[in-house]
Amino acid sequence: MAKKKKSKLESEDLNQKQTDSPEEVKDSEEMSETAETDDNDTDVTAETEIKAEESNLKDEYAELNDRFLRLVAEYDNFRKRSQKEKDFLYSDSVFDVCKAWLPVLDNLDRAIDASEKFVSEESKQMAEGMEMVRRQALEVMSGLGVEMMDCLGERFDPEYHEAVAHVEDDSYGEGEIIDVLQKGYIKGDRVIRYAVVRVAN
Structure with a gap:
């Protein structure tokens, strides 16, 4: 029974196709082609949109990456x-403070030199105490990068020394420093105070 029904439907479908006019068949084919074309256009449009979105994302990434690199460089x-400004301010502060303390060290040196003329036990103890204070002061300054110039016997250098007297003496070399009247101090390559000296020949 089912086979007869199926055969009948196929026969009706075949009869329907045979009864369709050529125009109707042509319209049906055109509709089918149009549907296929629409599907192809949809695929092309979707692919174009994906490529455009990908291009936009690449441009956005490049822009953000460029901004990031600029920010890193600026920071x-x-x-x-x-850091450079901080180092300069620190160095400048140390320079100013140490320069202000130099007269105190000079007075300690004078007091120690004067105490050597006295022979009493009390005077010797006082001189030893002042010498300890002087050593401690020099250690503190050394910790800050400040050093006392050791220029006795060295050749005169106007970059570090200030000559106030000139002596002709063949027992010394040319331009040799034979006496230090006031000690000089230096921090790195900066002179805090020039050494005041006497120079031979």
């Missing part, structure tokens, strides 16, 4: 500039 420059 690095800011950090270096800040």
